[in-house]
Amino acid sequence: MESNRQYLTKRALMYGAFLSLCWGPVTAQQYAHASHAPVQHTRVSLEQALKAVASRINKKLVYDTRQLAGKQAHTVSAGLPADRLLEEILTNTGLTYRVEGDLLVIFPGDVTDGASSNRSIRQQLTVRGHVKSADGEPLVGVSVSIKGTTTTVSTGISGQYSITAPEDATLVFALIGFVKQEQAVAGRTQVDVLLEEDNQALSEVVVTALGIKREEKALGYGVSVVKGEDLTDAISNNWSDALKGKVAGLNLTQTGSGPLNSTRINLRGDRSLDINGNEALVVIDGIPMINGKISSGVDQAYGAGASGVDKDIPIDFGNGLSDINPDDIESVTVLKGAAASALYGSRAANGALIITTKSGRRREGGIGITVNSNTSIQDVLRWPDWQYEYGQGNNNRNANGDLYYSYHLSEDGANTGSTSSAFGPRFDGQYYFQYDPEIEGQSVDRRLWRPYTDNIKGFWRTGLNFTNSVALDGATDRFSARASLTHTKNEWIMPNTGFERIVASLNSSAHLSKNLQVNAKMSYTAKSSDNLPGTGYNNQSIGYFMIFQNPNVDLEWYRPIWKQGKEQLEQIHPFSSYIENPYLIAYEMTNGLKSNTVEGNLQGIYTFDDRWSLMVRSGLNMRQDKRDNRRPYNTANFPQGYYKEQDVYFFESNTDMLLTYQNKLTPAIDLRASLGANAMRYESKTNNAIARGLLLPGIYKLSNALEQALADNDLQRRRTNSVYGFVNFSYRDLVFLDITGRNDWSSTLPDGNNSYFYPSVSSSYILSDIFSLPDAFTFAKARLSWAMVGNDTYPYRTAKYYSKTDFPGSAEAPSVLHNADLKPEISRSWEAGVNVALFNNRINTDVNVYTITTENQVLSVPLDITTGYSSAFINAGEIRNRGIEVMLSGSPVKNDNFSWTATATWSTNNNRILSLSEDVEGEEQIIATSGTATLLATVGGSIGDIWGFGLVRNPEGQVVFNGETGLALRPNDISKIGNAYADWRAGLVNEFQYKNWRFSATIDGQYGGLLYSQSHHKMTEQGKLRHTLLGRETMTVIGEGVVLNDDGSYSPNTTPVPIQTWYGDYYRRANIETNSFDASYLKLREVRLEYNLPVSVVSRWRLAGASIAVYGRDLAMISDFPIFDPETASLNGATIVPGVEMGQLPTPRTWGVNLRFQF
Incomplete structure (x- = not known):
């Protein structure tokens, strides 16, 4: 044994x-x-x-x-x-x-x-491992391929990978910015790799105009790239919010008008006197998208007390930008300069945002699945400083000379309960006859005179947002695809408002042969809402109600909406017929939306040989909205109700062809040349059908119109044909030269002027390779560019067109004189910049300086009425923008377990109007008006200058008062009060990583800028804000300033003014100066804490990765602006007007949690 x-x-x-x-x-x-x-x-x-x-x-x-x-x-x-x-x-x-x-x-x-x-008996092994940087930080997105094959996978969130390979295979590990490394498998099943940074490269690949990928070091103009994951750190209803503070020179203007919150994207300042002609182009996977807006209401945010069919409130139905699903975005490249966007011709005179969507990747096991679930809550970021010490009244006094209150006539005195002002008695424990909601009238007995401090805040609820998405992707040697489905359900902070959105997308690519590759991309968005809030200073807006609500009025008194027995006939608004019931605004004055958007393109690339290739691409963008506006009986503007149906249709198609040749001309010179063409077709239609009154209350159908329903429509079409080309030279990868040219033929311009050529030249110099620099310099680059781009104009300005009227078979002659000689606006731009990396990339700085001059502005100038026209279009004016942009990033701490990276941005833009037309009276041009504030262009001034009446001051700057009345003197003419745009903007992003934990925070803000507030005017006039407590004890105010003496000298003002007269006059609506405020602010924009589960954990669950994160957006703010938020603008129909606040809605603050699982 x-x-x-x-x-x-x-x-x-x-x-x-x-x-x-x-x-x-x-x-x-x-x-x-x-x-x-x-x-x-x-x-x-x-x-x-x-x-x-x-x-x-x-x-x-x-x-x-x-x-x-x-x-x-x-x-x-x-x-x-x-x-x-x-x-x-x-x-x-x-x-x-x-x-x-x-x-x-x-x-x-x-x-x-x-x-x-x-x-052939080579064993197939499943090889796993982790890829990290030299300092031990996991690297995400590293390409791991088998040498000699097309088999490729990418590392996950913890740097992990898994690939099936022969036992004798060689694995290739590659990531931009790092030295490529090869590792022999040699029978191993675990291969861990450390990648060294490529200090000589720094050649990040970016997507440029026409979707062409270029090395960043070869570009002769400045670009900024925001990665897709940076757009989802703190999700909001509009993904573009995530760009704030991260791109120097980018300005996003929003109206704060509801959950969809349309955005105006501006790069390097306004260049056109047409306020709607300054937005950047948005391009998705090479195809320009429709980002325009069509209003459903009046074209003025100020509409107080107005009535009639033309005075419906502006509604923000959103623009195309908000329909993009941020989880589908791979990256956003911001082309700020003209040289960067010149290949888009007149479409990109104001720069461009190039959005690249995610595509399929080869996954171990075939198909990868990513599930993302996000839940967030919202509350109000900040409230105005209301006063709750005094109640409703107009300084009314009883027989004893004391302030009193009485809802309707009572034994205490005359009615004081119908005013919107709060100059009544102090809340001091007294009892008055007040409103009784039980009997919907005056109380039988006197009741305690008390404030209801939650009577505005209590209207707003905690908002909820749920976003769930699933994405599938995979790839083989010849085919790749990614499909995603995202559902968003939003319940906004205002009751009965919000939206629902479904986005489905498919992105695929197939190599049909050795030479032919076909790419197809399609996305569909279905968006709906039962109600979106109105905006502006109009009694249909909840912002209007907040202004007029009095401290002694309980919000609960309004909740029944309708008087008993008079449902749908008479609302409960017991204090003023001009102030609508807030719950009626929320639940009866609804603005519905059903929107469908289709966007996609089909692209074929045929490679003839190593030198020649041909790309053909056709894309479309189509959007159709069905909107309705419902207004019940018994409202100030529409006493017999109102109903409107609006159909809005946008369509744009783009077809491109691009022939490319590339070759090495000599051992030192590389050449790439392309010649292409584009055909663009655009169409928009709007059909309106309106019932001015309703036969039966509460029934919203056109057939229920009190009179015959009215119909009108609008149609716009435009076409642009283009040819373009570019040549790229490279000399030993040291010096790069790009030359581009594009010629557009536009249908909106007259024959003879509809053809215009846009050239550009840019160059890049890799100084760190050309010269021997100190060891501290890892990389250094200088760049210089010049370009000319332009803008055409809107359709139907070059010939005489007639309009339909309300009477069948009739037409209306135009009131605007056409111009058969209109020319395109032309912008010429110079840009220079440097990019320097120091200390092995621990510090990186990028600086741009630019000058942009725009001429041939298309202006509307007034005409004498005797001409038969009110105005005419002409070419005139020259605008100059100069600016500086700085980006500084660094890694103060980097070791095996902990890293800290920081990125700061700063930018300033100086705008100057060099000339206007001699035909413009007084060398002035109105850009926009909102209420009594006017954006006025004058020679020597700037776009964004706010003009209006202000205060009269002596040479020392003191306010001059009338010695008899004590009121401030009023000037005879308007003057410049300030400028809507900031002196400079800045942002700071910090990110800390400790093992599997990641924490990031973004702060951003601006210095300077002016914001006129209609809400401040009205709430001050009515005594609603805390600063109006000044003078309540003596019931008078003495203005701080001087009076003009008979001898021309000045002496201190000592004349008291009754408080209600004082606040009503000094802060009157026409006084833009006293109701305008510094728009500077500093915001804690984003905070995120994320934990990535260890590989040892997720592998037991058969997952490729998993993470959980909590985040916040717009969490805190420092600002002197007295209303909700200085980061706002007014909505004049479909036009976003900066520098003006009109009945602003609150800004939401967001807290959320995000779960992500990868299979």
Whole structure:
């Protein structure tokens, strides 16, 4: 028994020794010397050796025992592949092998004769590992490929990867900004890699105009790239919010008008006197998108007390930008300069945002699945400083001379309850006859005079937002695809408002042959809302109600909406017929939306050879909105109700062709040249059907119109045909030169002026390679560019067109004189910049300076009425923008477990109007008006200058008062009060990573700028804000300033003014100066804390990755602006007017949690 046990032990040890030779792990360093590995000797039988090899490669061994009897295995070398190992074992044995399916067959023959049989027996291994940077930080998105094949995977959120590869394969690890590294598998199943940063490269690939990918170092103009993951750190209803503070020179203007919150994107300042002609172009996967807005209401945000069909309130139905799903975005490249966007011609006179969507990637196991679930809550960021010490009243006094209150006539005195002002008695424990909601009238007994401090805040609720998405992607050698589906359900902070959105997208690519690649992309968005809030200073807006609500009025009194027994006929608004019931505004004055958007393109790329290729692409963008506005009976503007249906249709198609040639002209010079063409077709339609009154209340159908329903429509079409080309030269990767040219033919311009050419020249110099710089310089680049781009104009301005009227068969002559000689606006731009990286990329700075001059402005100038026209279009005016943009990033701390990266941006833009037309009276041009504030262009001034009446001041700057009345003197003429745009903007992003934890925070703000507030005017006039407590004790105010004496000298003002008169006059609506405020602010924009589950955990759950994050957006703000938020503008129909606040709605503050699972 003992001898048998010793025999078995000996055989097992010998068998194990042979297995260890076959399977023993080899480190990367050892494998580098594998060809010189020492010969290992063993005394194992040939039969046992072959069984060990068969086990290693998962094959069944088939052999004749007589042929193997008594034979010993020959010497073998460690680390050999299985086929080489078999050759060594069988050499000089008279035997060879072949593989048949799962069988390893041994038979007579010469193993050195490779032609004798099928010898392909390389074992397929599942190789796993982690890829990190040299300082131990996990690297996401590293391409891991098998050398010589197209098999590729990417590392996950923790730098992990998994790939199936032959045992003797070589893996290639590549990531932009790092040195490519190769690792031999050598039979290993675990291969971990550290990648070194490529200090010489710094050549990040960016997507430029026309969707062309270029190395950043080759560009002669400044670009900014925001990665897709940076857009989803703190999700909002409009993903473009995530760009704030991250791109120098970018200004996003929003109206704060509801959950969809349309955005005006501006790069490097306004260049056109047409306020709607300054928005950047948005391009998705090479196709321009429709980002315009069409109003459903009046074209003025100020509409107080107005009535009639033309005075419906502006509604923000959103623009195309908000329909993009941020989880589908791979990156956003911001082309700020004209040289960067010149290839888009007149479409990109104001720069461009190039959005690249995600595509399919090869995944281990075939298809990758990403599930993302996001839940967030919203409340109000900040409230105005209301006063709750005094109640409703107009300084009314009883027979004893005391302030009193009475809802309707009572024994205490006349009615004081119908005013909107709060200059009544202090809340001091007294009792008055007040409103009784039970009887919907005056209370029988006196009631406690008290404030309701929640009577505005209590109207707003905690908002909820749920976003869930699933994405599937994968790829093979010839095909890749990604499909995603996202559902968003929003319940905004205002009751009965919000929206629902579904976005489905598909992005695919197929190599149909060696030469032909076809790419297809399509997305569909369905968006709906039962109610979106109105905006502006209009009694249909909840902002209007907040202004007029009094401190002594309980919000609950309004909740029933309708008076008992008079449902749908008479609302509860007991204090003023001009102030609508807030719950009626929320639940009865609804603005519905059903929107469908389709966007996509089909692209074919044919590669003739290494030099020539042809790209053909056709894309479309189509959007259709069905909107309705419902207004019940018994409202100030529409006493008999109102109903409107509006159909809005946008369509744009773009077809491109691009022929490209690239070649190495000499060993030092590389050339790439392209010639292309584009055909653009655009159409928009609007159909309106309006019931001015309702026959039966509460029934919203056109057939229920009190009178015949009115209908009108609008149609606009435009076409642009273009040819373009560019040439890129590279000299030894040291100097780069780009030359571009584009010619557009526009249908909106007259014959003779509808053809215009846009050239550009840009260059880049890699100073760190051209010169010998100090060791501290890792990389240095200088760039310089010049470009000319332009703007055409709107349709139907070059010929005489007639309009329909309300009377069938009739037409209306135009009131605007056409101009058959209109020319396009032309912008010429110079830009210079430097990019420097120091201390092994620990510090990186990028600086741009630019000058942009725009001429041939298309202006509307007034005409004498005797001409038969009110105005005419002309070309005139010259605008100049100069600015500086700075980006500074760095890694103050980087080690194996912890890293801290920071990025700061700063920008300033100076705008100057150099000239206007001599035909413009007084050298002034109105850009926009909102209420009593006017954006006025004057020679020597700037776009964004706010003009209006202000205060009269003496030479020392003191306010001058009337010595008799005590009121401030009023100037005879308007003057410049300030400018809507900031002196400078800045942002700071910090990110900290500790093992699997990541924390990031973004702050941004602006310095300077002016904002006129209609809400401040009215709430001050009515005594609603805390600063109006000044003078309540004495009931008078003495203005701080001087009076003009008869001898021309000045003396201090000492004349008291009754408080209600004082606040009503000094802060009157026409006084733009006293109601305008510094728009500077600093915001804690984003905060995110994320935890990525360790690989050891997710692997047990059969996941590729998982993370959980909590985040916040717009969490805190520092600002002197007294209303909700200085980051606002007014909405004049479809026009966003900066520098003016009109009945602003609150800004939401967001808290959320995000779960992500990858399979």
